[in-house]
Amino acid sequence: MRTLVVGMGLLLASPAAAQQSALLPPYQGAYQPHGVDEIGLWREYDEDERTLGASSLVVRDEPLSTYLRRVLCDTVGEDRCASVRIYIVRAPIFNASMAPNGTMRVFTGLFLRVRNEAELATILAHEFGHFERRHGLDKFRARRSASDAAAWMALLTSLGPTYQTMQSYQNFQLAVYGGLFRYGRDQEREADRLGIAYLNQSHLQPRSASAVWQHVMEEAEASARAKGLKKPNFRTIAFADSHPPDAERAAYLADLAAPDGPDREDGTERYRTALAPFLPQFLDDQIKLNDFGASDYLIQNLATAGWTATLWLKRGDLYRTRGNPRDLSAAADFYASAVKLDPTLAEAHRGLGLALMKTGRPSEAAASLQTYLSLRPDAVDAGMIKMLIPGDTTK
Amino acid sequence: MKSFTRAIALAVGLIVFVGTPALAQERSATRQGFELAPNSGKKILVFRPSISVGAQSTAGMFEPNGEWTEQAKANLQAALAKAQTSLGNAVIVAPEAYGDDAQKLQEHMQLFAAVSDAVIQYQFFVGNRLPTKKRDNKNAVFDWSLGKGVANLPGAKDADYGLFLFTKDAYGSTGRKMLQVFAAFGGISVRSGVHQGYAGLVDLRTGDLLWLNADQEMGGDVRETDGSEKRIHQLLEDFPGSTAPQPQAQPKP
Numbered sequence: 001m002r003t004l005v006v007g008m009g010l011l012l013a014s015p016a017a018a019q020q021s022a023l024l025p026p027y028q029g030a031y032q033p034h035g036v037d038e039i040g041l042w043r044e045y046d047e048d049e050r051t052l053g054a055s056s057l058v059v060r061d062e063p064l065s066t067y068l069r070r071v072l073c074d075t076v077g078e079d080r081c082a083s084v085r086i087y088i089v090r091a092p093i094f095n096a097s098m099a100p101n102g103t104m105r106v107f108t109g110l111f112l113r114v115r116n117e118a119e120l121a122t123i124l125a126h127e128f129g130h131f132e133r134r135h136g137l138d139k140f141r142a143r144r145s146a147s148d149a150a151a152w153m154a155l156l157t158s159l160g161p162t163y164q165t166m167q168s169y170q171n172f173q174l175a176v177y178g179g180l181f182r183y184g185r186d187q188e189r190e191a192d193r194l195g196i197a198y199l200n201q202s203h204l205q206p207r208s209a210s211a212v213w214q215h216v217m218e219e220a221e222a223s224a225r226a227k228g229l230k231k232p233n234f235r236t237i238a239f240a241d242s243h244p245p246d247a248e249r250a251a252y253l254a255d256l257a258a259p260d261g262p263d264r265e266d267g268t269e270r271y272r273t274a275l276a277p278f279l280p281q282f283l284d285d286q287i288k289l290n291d292f293g294a295s296d297y298l299i300q301n302l303a304t305a306g307w308t309a310t311l312w313l314k315r316g317d318l319y320r321t322r323g324n325p326r327d328l329s330a331a332a333d334f335y336a337s338a339v340k341l342d343p344t345l346a347e348a349h350r351g352l353g354l355a356l357m358k359t360g361r362p363s364e365a366a367a368s369l370q371t372y373l374s375l376r377p378d379a380v381d382a383g384m385i386k387m388l389i390p391g392d393t394t395k
Numbered sequence: 396m397k398s399f400t401r402a403i404a405l406a407v408g409l410i411v412f413v414g415t416p417a418l419a420q421e422r423s424a425t426r427q428g429f430e431l432a433p434n435s436g437k438k439i440l441v442f443r444p445s446i447s448v449g450a451q452s453t454a455g456m457f458e459p460n461g462e463w464t465e466q467a468k469a470n471l472q473a474a475l476a477k478a479q480t481s482l483g484n485a486v487i488v489a490p491e492a493y494g495d496d497a498q499k500l501q502e503h504m505q506l507f508a509a510v511s512d513a514v515i516q517y518q519f520f521v522g523n524r525l526p527t528k529k530r531d532n533k534n535a536v537f538d539w540s541l542g543k544g545v546a547n548l549p550g551a552k553d554a555d556y557g558l559f560l561f562t563k564d565a566y567g568s569t570g571r572k573m574l575q576v577f578a579a580f581g582g583i584s585v586r587s588g589v590h591q592g593y594a595g596l597v598d599l600r601t602g603d604l605l606w607l608n609a610d611q612e613m614g615g616d617v618r619e620t621d622g623s624e625k626r627i628h629q630l631l632e633d634f635p636g637s638t639a640p641q642p643q644a645q646p647k648p
Contacts, residue, residue: 040449040459047447054492054501147454151574159581 092285100136117267118208129194206257213250226293309342423608431635434483440554453570470623562592
């Protein structure tokens with residue numbers, strides 16, 4: 001029975017998701033939890049938020065936090081956004097999350113992947129959609145009823161453990177869990193629809209919502225290419241996928257975008273200004289993921305508006321980290337470009353010196369390392385760098 | 396969000412079939428050479444206790460209950476103050492911390508959780524103990540520390556010792572109890588309810604862990620006043636200086 005229901009649900013789910021029109025629900029006022037489950041969940045997440053608030057992973061920067069809040073409020077409206085607290089979590093992954101009590105986590109990897117304010121607003125509005133629809137509570141209840149059913153089935157099976165009953169228990173279990181994962185994906189679709197509805201009625205360009213997922217697919221392709229893997233499939237849904245496939249999301253978000261959208265602004269300049277002070281740190285974190293294809297894709301995309309000294313420097317770091325001989329000579333070129341744009345950028349001189357040293361150009365290398373030391377005499381690695389400069393015996 | 400679903404996939408499979416771990420799991424240890432004489436008038440700083448109370452669903456999921464948790468918090472706080480006063484120690488509730496202090500405190504709370512987990516896993520209970528810790532057990536050595544950083548925690552200046560408390564209770568729901576009864580007919584043992592707790596005392600000058608008591612199956616219903624007193628009594632069992640707990644012997648004015 002259950003299997004049948006789940007199976008039918010699967011057939012119905014995907015077309016229905018895309019076709020529902022993107023309408024905003026009326027604002028309900030500041031929401032407070034109701035009932036044992038929800039009050040209990042909120043209390044757990046309140047405690048969680050307390051921990052998060054004092055975590056050393058949170059990026060505490062007033063201008064960036066204010067900017068994020070402004071974008072969220074501009075998108076979902078002043079009354080709605082008052083119920084959300086945003087925390088920027090330092091983790092180089094493309095993600096953001098929403099807890100049932102209104103704790104929004106934005107991971108720093110997101111900032112490298114969205115290219116303008118409208119794309120950032122897409123993600124924030126999607127997360128807010130989870131909150132407005134109280135998805136956390138619904139998912140908790142879905143998990144509970146599904147696991148309850150599975151527990152009874154497990155018990156009945158173990159009372160009469162024949163080959164057949166074990167087999168049908170396993171089928172039942174797969175159906176129940178499959179149904180749960182599908183439920184989660186449907187929640188994501190609903191949050192997507194709600195997100196684009198917010199974006200449609202904001203002053204930002206709604207077609208950016210689709211662009212986010214286009215870029216995610218391009219990045220995944222670039223990453224796979226550099227690793228020598230085959231091109232990823234963006235249409236299939238794996239059993240345990242938490243989100244709908246990227247291609248599906250890009251398609252329905254494009255369909256749902258308001259037609260007058262292209263005339264609106266996307267806030268690229270404001271976004272770049274807000275991100276600029278953090279770009280070196282976020283790129284450093286990304287480079288350390290050791291995903292060459294993806295990192296190079298991200299850097300090149302950031303550079304579409306023109307190469308800056310920071311971008312050349314980070315590209316140099318990326319290549320020097322991979323460290324094949326050909327990478328080192330490429331890295332030396334990139335560092336040289338960085339130095340040309342900003343001769344006071346100490347790290348670029350350091351990288352240039354180290355790259356040249358390994359490509360058999362020691363005298364040029366020594367000159368660059370000297371420049372680094374004169375720009376940054378009390379650098380933590382000053383002692384080590386001095387050892388690399390031949391003839392330098394000063395302590 | 397994502398990890399939820401994966402966790403239950405495991406939970407269902409395990410909790411139903413895995414029966415009761417055979418032994419009642421309770422254990423405590425005191426740092427060698429540490430003594431706390433009764434009525435020595437020491438001040439004990441209680442850090443924000445981690446208390447969560449809820450129900451256990453049929454399949455074993457934790458269902459948090461806000462009201463029970465609030466009740467338990469108030470009850471346990473009161474029971475703790477009462478118990479320590481009877482030992483002649485003063486209990487101070489740690490002040491709310493802000494800014495850098497809050498971060499420092501948070502880090503130490505996590506550190507204490509990690510250290511006590513390590514003690515419970517690798518020194519206390521059979522199954523995963525390290526050979527070096529088994530040797531320590533034989534020689535009555537209990538040597539763990541959070542480091543001197545604890546001296547700078549908010550409120551640490553005014554106290555001698557810091558007390559950390561953790562309790563987690565999940566009371567079996569009706570569904571869970573039904574499952575338990577039905578399973579019993581078939582000779583399968585299903586546990587209903589989770590009642591875990593541990594408490595630790597830390598020297599606020601040196602950071603040394605002075606005493607730790609862990610109990611995987613605690614008694615006392617923390618939702619009620621009497622139960623909370625029983626729970627605190629169990630949590631503070633073998634608390635230094637309380638070797639003979641005599642609740643009646645306290646002629647305080």
